[in-house]
Amino acid sequence: KNGILTPQLSRPPRNLKWLQKRLLQPRVDSDWTLTGAYYQRWYDFPEYAPFAQGLEQPCPGFIQGFSLEAYIDTDVEYLSAAVCYRSGGQSLTLPHMAGEFAVGTLEAEEAADARHGAALVYMRNTTLLHAKMRKDPEDVAVIITFISDGLFIRFYAHYESKAPDGKIVYHQYPILAANLAASYDEFLRGVAMLRNCQDLAFVLAMETKNHLEQY
Template sequence: MPRKERQRNTALANFPDEPQVLLRRSRRINQNAATPMEIDSQDGPERFAPWYPLFQQIRRDNRNQQHNDTILVPAANDHLQQAENDILKDINRTMSVAPKIFDNHLVPANDYPAVQLRNGVLTLDLSRPPKNLGWLRMKLRSARHVPDWPTHKWQSYTMHSYRCTTKQAIMCEMMPLFQDFPKQPEYIRSFYQRFDDFPEYADFSRGIEKPCPGFAQGFSMEAYPRVKIEYVSAAVCVSHDHASLVHPHLAGDFTAGDVNDLIEAVSARHGAALVYMRNLALAHMGVEAIKDFAGIITFTTNGRYINFFAHYASTSAEGKLEYHQYPIASVNLMRSYPEFIRGVSMLRNCQDFALSMATALKNDLEKYHVREGSNAWVHHLEEGDHILSESYDSEMEYDECMEYGNKDVTSRNRGSCSQKRPAGKCPDECPRKRRR
């Protein structure tokens, strides 16, 4: 018999009543517990889902909190383990159904205004004024000092003929009209950047290409260090290797020639996209949007005239979501120097307003996620517990609706608050509902 085995038998014979302790054995082996790597390796095809990294983080947070025998984040189900069970239950439900397919059949560009109206994006004649229209006009018309545009510079500006030129040339000539925010390095602007990450299955964009405004301004993803903003539905509209754009509250469109109904329809679509993103962010926090309150501004310009519009969403008597575009003001930049200064002041006042709205939304999202922790991703909807309800990837379905071409294709999102009820309105009148 080996020497080590004889020593072990001798110890058992001499001390039969003493509890035996296995040396050099970890608690995990005694408890037959799997390692975190083993737990992750047991996952199935959900490992390739876009929300899987977030699920791993929630699982690690829950495991660490249970190991320390402390609960740092209040969970809706009175225990953090239940939150992980809810996630697993939702994954099983998602993976057990048939694959979802969405195909956005685009219509010709000339048909966009008619298709937009059918999708709920109202024209100027059908839109109602927002409740804060008077305040917006007072805000935009506030006088401000514009030292970087003296008289001789304006005269040079008026010498350019903007007819028979391209919209990109107009954009380049008008770039000095915008103000910079050197103290806000993470507040960026983009020019003719398509919203590649914007969900094409949004209720108002059926049959229409993704938004591509001539100008948009918002925060980058680096401005959200405490929020996994990429998992909030429609929050990130642009995401590249070196640039990103999150929750813009100001967009504009440039055109060559006269500002016609087509460019106004484009501006209405871009304003609706910004309203859609803002309302989903409010719904993510359980905040009810103020009724008929315009928090989004857009503009259209041909270098000579600049027009400003207010945007908001409302629900019709039939329960359909409608997006309004209402004119705020219009300025002729060529008529006189004082009117030019008034137009530049309006444009920069719009930028200040958009910055204040975007900052308030960003701060609210950060406070909400710091307060709720992993529970911020748990939502209790009509159809049961649903994790990551903002992830449209798990909720897109075939359905019959509007007919584009020879097929009827659309999406029905059971988890979206903005399509079934005002943004942020909880189905069971959630006690944490607030207004903003």
């Protein structure tokens, strides 16, 4: 009803192979600083988002993005759907990745992950529209989330598309997974994919931030 699709109903993004290659590429040292938060509810997320009506505010297990203080001469807090939360001197804006930590099965967390992925897509697209930036191509995903129980980690691509009836739907499609307990090499592979996911999220957040500061 809210337009958020399960992995079984989601279509693979057109850039699926690129995403897989991006997560599997060799690691390089990263030089970035982002604000991270665990189980922080998004009190500033707009309740009027079409898929959010009737649902509690997003509260992913992990999230990363820039704080409000990172923006120079830009009142990003007045931009619709740009701020997740601001409280007690802490804030987080325009995240491009999120993660869930499963106590039971990974599948049990997929519904929450789908909602949080949809929220990230909505925030990005709303910001791109406001700043007159070019929207991501149709059926192309740039938002990635993960679910892990400490033994396995699974990555998902998120994007929006139009259903035949014209309504916006949000896809959640599995990209890659790793069995962290299978071997040391597989553990390193899973960690590398997570770090590459964070790198991609940083690049996208930085591009958006730079454009907003020049807008």
